[in-house]
Amino acid sequence: MELSEKQIEALAPDASSLKAGKSLSKPQQWLLKQHNHRAIWGEIKGNGSKPYRTQVDLQQLAFKCSCPSFKFPCKHGLGLLLAFASQATAFEADASEPDWVKEWLDKRQAKAEKEEKKAEQTPESTEANEAKAQKAKEKRQQQRLSQVETGIDELRLWLKDLVRVGLLDLPNKNTRFFDQVIARMVDAKATGLAAKIRALRELNYTNDAWQTQALGIIAETFLLLEAYRNLDKQNPVFQQNIKNLIGWSQSSKDLLQDEQAETIQDTWVALGHEEVETEGILTHRTWLWGLQSNRTALVLHFVTPYAPPPALIPIGHIFRAILAFFPAVVPQRAIIKQSLENVKTIPQLPQSCSSWEEALQYQSKATALLPLVSDLPVVVQQVRLMTHEQQLYLCDHTWRYLRLSASVVPKTLHKMFAHAGNNPVLLAGILRQDGFLPLGYFESNRYIFLAS
Amino acid sequence: MIPHILRTALFGTEKQSLDTQTLPNALQASLARIATQEAETVLLQAITLSHFYEESGRKPPIFEGNQNPEIIVEEQAEAPEVYQQLYPSIKELPPFARFACMYAWLDGFVRLGAIPSPDNTITLLSDFTNYPQHIQAKIALCLGKKGRMLLPFYSDFQAEETQPDAQIWEEGKLKERRLVFQKLRQQNPAEAIALLEKTWQTETLPEKKAFLEEIAKTLVSSDIAFLENLWLMFAFKSQEKKAHKEIRWLLTGLLMRFTTSNVYQQLTNELKTYVQAEKSKGVLGWVGKTELSFALPTSDDAFFNAQSMEERWGLLTPKDYDNLPSAHTYWLSNLLEIIPMNFWENVLQKNTEEVVKYWQQDLYCHSIDRKKYPFLQKALIQNALHFGNQHLASVLCQQKDWVNFASVLPLLSQAEREKLILQHKVHTDAFILNTCFEGTQEIWSIHFSKEIIKACHELIFKRSGYISEALIALLSAHLHPSSIAFLESLDTSIGQHQHLRLHWQQRIVDTLVMNSAIREKIATLTQ
Structure with a gap:
């Protein structure tokens, strides 16, 4: 998995972690720095007597560090990944994994295989047990x-x-x-x-x-x-x-075992993400767009200080994968059933609405199926950012605009203006009950994400 | 939301019942299908139906702004990525050492004729209010068109106007017009005067004063006709405003900088009458030797009186005489500020050092606890600043109490300032160093840089002192790059305390090494 600095920055749990991570992003600060096709790992001097051991699983992006931080990823994880992104040559390549890395990776792999196997296997149970259960x-x-x-x-x-x-x-x-x-x-x-x-x-x-x-x-x-x-x-x-x-929850394990569940293999681009904290649980939402199927998916991760997410999807990341969708009237929520390969550039542009009106018609159709449907990803053509009386408006080619969702961070729009000015772009975002949330835009074969 | 439903919901079914007949037909039909009599349930159903009724099929509103916009195209290219990437490193420097580096980095954009990348533009705008004003001004200067358009979302900072100067001069605020005038004065002083003459009659007194202050900064001989004309316009009138008098005094000061002006002739002719020969003090006096001196009257006469000072020259007399012993010494002090030093040198037949000494004699001193405090010192400092008199500044700084004359230090050449600091052993005095070098982009000589480093090292390791943030900021801004190796080579094993060694290594050496490395990259990349 090749990640750009911006994608890594987007993984930071907060601004202070990012700042601290950046301060540890010089390869020379790391006492040990090695990598192979599976992982990157390093040792860095911390406050303790022994250096901290930090490792990043590159196959299914995940972090582990021996530091006592509750943040995830911690500053060491971010620093190591940033150092690797900026100067991979400073890391010893194709290194053999030390025990502490091998053990972690093997454990993760074994767990993944076990889950996969479990999903494939039909449970053998006795009639009595079944009845009891x-x-x-x-x-x-x-x-x-x-x-x-x-x-x-x-x-x-x-x-x-x-x-x-x-x-x-x-x-x-x-x-x-x-x-x-x-x-x-x-x-x-x-x-x-x-x-x-x-x-x-x-x-x-x-x-x-x-x-x-x-x-x-x-x-x-x-x-x-x-x-x-x-x-x-x-x-x-x-x-x-x-x-x-x-409030009934959906079980990812059940979905993996469900052979009837809808699955889609496609090249997916991560349009953007959002974090919402409720009652001490951080819900990390990532919206994906399938470039061939033009299906959208919402991948959720629930994070608590003690249970970090198994894999994070960086914004702008393009990858081939099989996604399994939870059954729904308007299927949205999905899980990654199998990751296939990473893709460097966007092979084709997504199907898009020609105007805001068309986007709203799409929303109306979905609402007709399920009136309480929310957060519909859409891509709209020729949207430009305009200023009028110190306010910013997203106008389409018919000079109509959509009101912005209350969850829009002004910096997102400013970033769009700094990049594209008032030029029309192929804009991706989320249609919500209270307005539109812009996430990024497509420019030839790349995706420019706007979240900071 | 349908007004009738909203009204009922706000007042509540207890006070206001819902009349379904007032609702659109589609909603009436749907509500009729749901058979319920309970008022609250009916209202909740009406709210729900009307919410989805209104949300579905709505059209997005039409933009009311300019629908024929000019596409924004940046005229300057983005600076190379490697240059853009220096910003995170600059931000890692401690704040007190960051600004000099930041200024150099921003200046690099100007030299490259390039602009920051969109991502850096947003970062710079987000950080904007954390920077001091001179950095903010530099950021505003470096931003591209899009960045400048975004600036009002982050700060009320006034970026330099992009409108034509002529339009700003006609319609702008005083601050903006002053900038236009300042710019034109630097390019073509006579043209700036011509511009000012066109609008002079319509300017208010504070505006006139502001433009004269600008003229004072860039005074040239061709200004004399304009100023002499103004001098006549600002001649005494009964019931004149205070600002009118102040402008007259300002003009007196300006015209005193031209020995050919009428004001200079009149004023110096008056003052010459007070110069007289006196018997020298001591043995020379006994042998009949005389000395020229200025005989300041102790009571009012035709020249030294409040009315003459105010009406002829515009000098107002405060009640407390500005803490000077008498009205006469107050007038003398003010005149001393605006009369060129060579006038006194000629009439008193003394060189600059002697004139300075003359105005510091006992006669012009406050006496407190048997100590003498010369009260004309401020006038001498102002005189040096008014005329930009480097020699006078140099003479003042050679005095024992030279620190009192610190404000004239910037008039001295860099070599003189460095010499003075070494001579008086004030290597680690951040106030003096700041007075000498603040606002300049000067790089210290290698010798001076090493001496300052040595002094800092001694302060920490021999006298267990700490280096202030202000001093590290100065070192960051002015240290010669070739002195960094010397800085790193200094022995730290002599330090008794770990915290002092850490202070030296982390606060000073690491900061300055990093700062120097960044500045070197800036220099290389902008060559």
Whole structure:
């Protein structure tokens, strides 16, 4: 895997880690620096008596370091990778792996093989065990259903109370007003509903637009409650989708074992990523675009301080892989079932919408299938960044523009302007409920990502 | 959101009931299909339906700005990537040592006639407000068109206007117009005066004062006619404003720099009448030797009086005489500031050193606790600065209390400044070094650089002292590159304390070596 400095920088968990990583990016700072086709590893003097041992798995990008940092990757991991990217010749090539590297790589490989094997194998079980497991599963499901239903009833009541007394007083409510309901939804294992109330709590109530935004959130929440109430009348995929939106999690292991699951082999480009922290869990979202199939995929990694993600996909990375999609009305979430090879340049440009109007029509079609669908990746032709009265607008060739999502970081747009000025570009981004989130643009055979 | 639904939702179903008849037909039909009577549920259903109804099929709005834009094309190429890549290394330098290097790097773009890459542009803009003003100005100068257009999103810094000078002169703010005038004065002083003459009548008094201050910086002999004309315009008028008087005094000072001006003739002729021969002090006096001196009157006369000073020359008299003993000494002090030194040399028949000594005699000293403090020192300093008199500056700096004259140090040549610092053994005095070299791009001589390094080394290892950040900043900016090897060669084993050795190695040696390496790369890449 060849990574550019910018791609490595995008892996940093925060600005301070990146700065610290850069300060360790000179090969001469590393006491030991070696690499082979599988990994890069090095030793660097730290605060401890022994030098820190840092290693990077190049096959499935992953980091390990003996330093005590909770950050992932740590400054040593970033520094080592940056040093390698800037001056690979300073590293001893085709070196034999020391025990501490070999052990880690072998362990990772064994684990991957085991998972693959497990996915391939059909479980051998006795009828009795199967029945027992089935019974336990049904019991758990029943318990869960009962918990969720209690939560849903409470939320329905809360919403009714809210509209009975009116929303005018909503800006004056303290966070406790929302937190109580959020906590109840978390207890009821309806984390999707908790997220909706959290969004209501986080609204900018100093902005006049809060009234429409609040009603939008209430509408989506109510629709979800209604959909759950009528769950039995829906087809199984729709049922699954609604459950996922309420808070049922999806198992990657189950997906790998599911032979019926939809898989797509393609050349994928990582359009961009986003990190969202909720209740101490960092969700790392990466959007992929399949250049031949023109399918999009959302790969999620859940990161806690003690469980780093197994593999990160750098933004702008182009690779051939087989992706497995979770069943859904509008399939979006996927996992990488098998990585095949890395690709240096973009072999072909993605299929794109000719205007914002066409992009919105695509969004409407998806909404018609599943009204609560969100975050649709799109590529739109000839979009240019324009300034008007100190505001930035993304205009298409018909001089129409889309409002920007609240999650847009101004620097993203500035980066686009610094690169392309007001020239039209083939822009990739995400259509969200609250507007558009630009991620990057295609320029001949390369992808310029805008996230910093 | 449909206004009626929004209104009901805001007030609540307790106070305002939802009238579904007011909703669009499609929504009415959908709501009718859902049979429920509960007001809250009906409203929640109406909210949900109208939300998706409005979201689906909406058209994006039309851009109201200029739909026929000129495509922005950078006129300058991006600097080579290897040059761009120096920025992260510069940022790794400690802040106090970074600015000199940063300035040199930015200056390199100007010399290359190139601009930063888009990524560096964003980084520079993000870092913009962390830099001092002179670096900010340099960044603004280096940015390409796109970068300059983005600058207002990061700072309220006013980048140099891209409008034509003539337009700025007609429509701009005083600060911008002053810059235009300053630029033109440097290129063609007479043309700048011609430009100012065109608008002079419409300028306000503060504007007139500001432009005269600009003229003072680049005074040339061809300015005399314009200034003499102004002198007549600013002659005393009853009920004149304070600013009017101040401009008259400013003009007096400017015209005193031309021995051919009427003001010079008038003022010096008046002052000459106060020069008289006096019997010399001591043995020379006994043998009948006389000496010329300036007899400052102790009571008002036709020249030394408040009315004459104000009406003829524009010099206002403050109530406290600016802490000088009398009104007469106040006037003398102010006149001393604007009268060329060679006038005094001629009328008193003394050389510069003697004139300086003359104005520091007991008669012109405050006496406090039996100590004498010459009160005309400020006037002598101002005189050196007013006329850019390097010789006078040099004479003042040779005095015992030379530190009091530090503000004239920049007038001296680099060699003189270096010599003075070595002579007075103030190698590690950041204040003096700063006064001597601040704002210059001068590189110290190798000898001087080594002496400063040696002094820093001694301070740390022999006197257990620390080197201030201000001093390291000066070393970063001015040290001769050939002295770096000497810096690295100095013995650190003599240090008793580990923290002092670390201070020397990390704060000074590492910083300066890195700084020197970057500056060398800048120099090589911009050749």
